Amino acid sequence: MSAAGPIPYDVQPGFLCIQRKGAEDHKAWPTGATVRVAYVGQVSPVVRGAMDSALAEWQRIVGTSPVPIDIKMASPDDKTADVRIAEGSGISWCVYGADALDVREQDRPTAWFGIGGWKRGVGAIWTPQEVGRVARHMCGHIYGLAHPLDDAAKWKPDAVKRYLAQDEAGQLLDQPGLSSWTAAAGSIMRFDRPAELVDAPVGGGRSMSTLSDAVDAPTVALLKSLYPTSPDVEVAICKRADMDAARWGKEHSTSMTSNILPGVCRLDLAANAQFRFNCFAQPDLVKPGKSYEFKMLAWGGPPSDLGPDSTARWLSFPPADARIQTGTKASQDIRPGSAVTGESLDQEIKFAAPFARPPKVVVSLTGFDINRDSTVRAKVYATDITPTGFKIHLETWADTSSFNIMASWLAYPADDDTFRSGSLDRPGTGLQLQHSADHTFDSPFVKRPRYLWYGLSLIDTPNTKVGVEINVPSWTRSGLTSVVSATKAENRFSRLCGVYIAIL
Numbered sequence: 448m449s450a451a452g453p454i455p456y457d458v459q460p461g462f463l464c465i466q467r468k469g470a471e472d473h474k475a476w477p478t479g480a481t482v483r484v485a486y487v488g489q490v491s492p493v494v495r496g497a498m499d500s501a502l503a504e505w506q507r508i509v510g511t512s513p514v515p516i517d518i519k520m521a522s523p524d525d526k527t528a529d530v531r532i533a534e535g536s537g538i539s540w541c542v543y544g545a546d547a548l549d550v551r552e553q554d555r556p557t558a559w560f561g562i563g564g565w566k567r568g569v570g571a572i573w574t575p576q577e578v579g580r581v582a583r584h585m586c587g588h589i590y591g592l593a594h595p596l597d598d599a600a601k602w603k604p605d606a607v608k609r610y611l612a613q614d615e616a617g618q619l620l621d622q623p624g625l626s627s628w629t630a631a632a633g634s635i636m637r638f639d640r641p642a643e644l645v646d647a648p649v650g651g652g653r654s655m656s657t658l659s660d661a662v663d664a665p666t667v668a669l670l671k672s673l674y675p676t677s678p679d680v681e682v683a684i685c686k687r688a689d690m691d692a693a694r695w696g697k698e699h700s701t702s703m704t705s706n707i708l709p710g711v712c713r714l715d716l717a718a719n720a721q722f723r724f725n726c727f728a729q730p731d732l733v734k735p736g737k738s739y740e741f742k743m744l745a746w747g748g749p750p751s752d753l754g755p756d757s758t759a760r761w762l763s764f765p766p767a768d769a770r771i772q773t774g775t776k777a778s779q780d781i782r783p784g785s786a787v788t789g790e791s792l793d794q795e796i797k798f799a800a801p802f803a804r805p806p807k808v809v810v811s812l813t814g815f816d817i818n819r820d821s822t823v824r825a826k827v828y829a830t831d832i833t834p835t836g837f838k839i840h841l842e843t844w845a846d847t848s849s850f851n852i853m854a855s856w857l858a859y860p861a862d863d864d865t866f867r868s869g870s871l872d873r874p875g876t877g878l879q880l881q882h883s884a885d886h887t888f889d890s891p892f893v894k895r896p897r898y899l900w901y902g903l904s905l906i907d908t909p910n911t912k913v914g915v916e917i918n919v920p921s922w923t924r925s926g927l928t929s930v931v932s933a934t935k936a937e938n939r940f941s942r943l944c945g946v947y948i949a950i951l
C-alpha cells in the first residue's frame with residue numbers, strides 16, 4: 448500500500464481497519480446469494496488458514512437462517528470470485544458485503560489483510576491469536592457489517608500522521624460517513640485505537656490485547672437483523688393440469704388468503720374454442736387464514752378447450768395486511784348487455800379506505816368473452832390515480848366484438864420500499880413469435896426481491912386460436928428480463944404486454 452511503510456508502533460502491531468468504497472452502513476448481500484471468496488496475489492498460509500477457519504466459524508454461528516446467504520471459498524482457479532482477499536503491508540481494509548460486487552476488475556482485491564509490513568517494525572510480530580481476530584473481523588465485513596459509530600472518531604490527526612504513511616493516515620482520518628450502529632464493548636467489529644492515537648478521555652485507547660476476539664452474540668444478532676425473514680406474501684403458481692378438471696379449480700392451502708391477485712402467464716385456447724376465459728379467486732370458497740380456490744376456466748365448449756399448460760401466478764397476503772387493496776372489474780359491471788365491437792370502457796374505482804398519497808395501481812387482464820368470429824384484442828390499465836381512487840379502463844379495438852372483459856387490480860402505497868411494479872410493455876411490430884426485453888425498477892431494491900408476480904395486461908392475437916405466454920426468467924435488485932412468446936409457431940401474436948409486482 449505505501450512505499451515508505453508504516454512507522455513502527457513498538458508496543459504491538461496495531462490492527463487498524465479502513466472502510467472502503469464509501470460505505471456508510473451495513474451492506475447486506477442479496478437474498479439467496481452464494482458468495483464466493485478467493486485469495487489474490489501472495490497470501491501466506493497463516494492468513495489463509497485463519498480466514499478459512501474464521502469463515503467456517505461465522506457460518507457455524509450465524510447459520511443460514513434467517514441469513515439466506517452461503518459464503519464459501521471459490522475453487523483456486525475461479526477468476527470470478529465475489530470477494531477477493533489480498534495480503535500486504537499497511538492498514539487492513541475491506542469493502543462491506545455486497546458492495547464488493549461493484550469492484551468489477553477481477554485482479555483487484557475487495558479485502559486487504561494488512562499485516563505484512565508490520566514485521567519490519569521493531570518487535571512488532573503478529574501472534575496467531577491476533578491474526579485470527581483480524582480474520583474474524585474481516586468476515587464480519589464480508590457478511591456486510593460496518594464499523595460501529597465510535598470506531599473512526601476522535602483520532603489525533605498529528606499522531607496518526609506520524610504513525611502511518613501519509614496516504615493511509617488520510618484514509619483513516621477521512622473515512623466517509625459512519626454507521627449509526629453502536630457496538631457492544633466486546634464486538635468483533637471493533638478495531639484498535641491505540642491510546643497514543645486518540646484523544647483521551649473521549650473514547651480512550653483500546654487494543655487487541657483488550658478487545659474480545661470471539662464472534663460475539665450481539666454482533667451476530669445485528670447481522671441477522673440485516674437479513675429479514677420472509678415477508679408475509681405468497682406467490683403461488685397453478686396450471687390447468689393441476690386442477691380438478693370438472694370444477695375447473697383447486698383448493699390451495701395457505702394462510703395468505705386476502706387480497707388475492709391472479710396473473711395469467713400462459714393461455715392456451717384450443718383451435719375452434721370459444722374465446723371465453725376467466726381466472727379468479729371465488730370469494731365464497733375463501734377460508735380465511737386457511738385456503739382459497741384457484742379458478743381458471745373456459746366455457747361454452749369442452750374442458751379440453753383450455754390447454755393443460757395454461758398457468759396463472761397468484762399473489763396473496765395475510766388477512767391482517769392493511770397496506771394492500773384489491774378488486775375486480777368487468778365490462779358487464781359497467782355496461783351490461785350484448786357484445787359490442789371495439790369499445791373503450793372506463794369507470795371510477797373508489798378505494799375502501801383512502802391512501803395517504805396516490806398509491807401505485809397494477810391492473811391485470813384476468814378474463815374475456817369475445818365473439819369467436821372476431822380477433823382476441825383486449826387491454827386493461829389504470830389512470831387518474833388519487834389517494835381515494837382511480838379510473839380503470841377495459842378496452843377492445845378494431846373489429847373485436849366482446850361481451851365481457853375482466854380485470855383484477857391491486858393498489859399499494861407508493862412510498863412502501865418493499866414494492867416495485869410496472870408494465871412489461873412492448874410495441875406491436877408485425878406478427879411475432881417471441882420478444883424479450885429488459886426493464887429497470889424505478890429505483891433499485893437494497894437486495895434482490897424475493898417475490899415476483901406478473902400477468903398479462905394486453906393481448907392482441909390475430910388467430911383462430913390463442914396460445915401465448917409471458918415469463919420473467921430472471922431478475923436482480925435493479926430490474927428484470929421478461930419474455931413474451933407464442934406457445935407454437937402458428938400462434939404468432941401482434942402484441943402482448945404484462946404487468947409485474949416485485950416484493951422484497
Ligand SMILES: [Zn+2]
Nearest residue numbers: 464465594638
Ligand atoms: Zn474493519
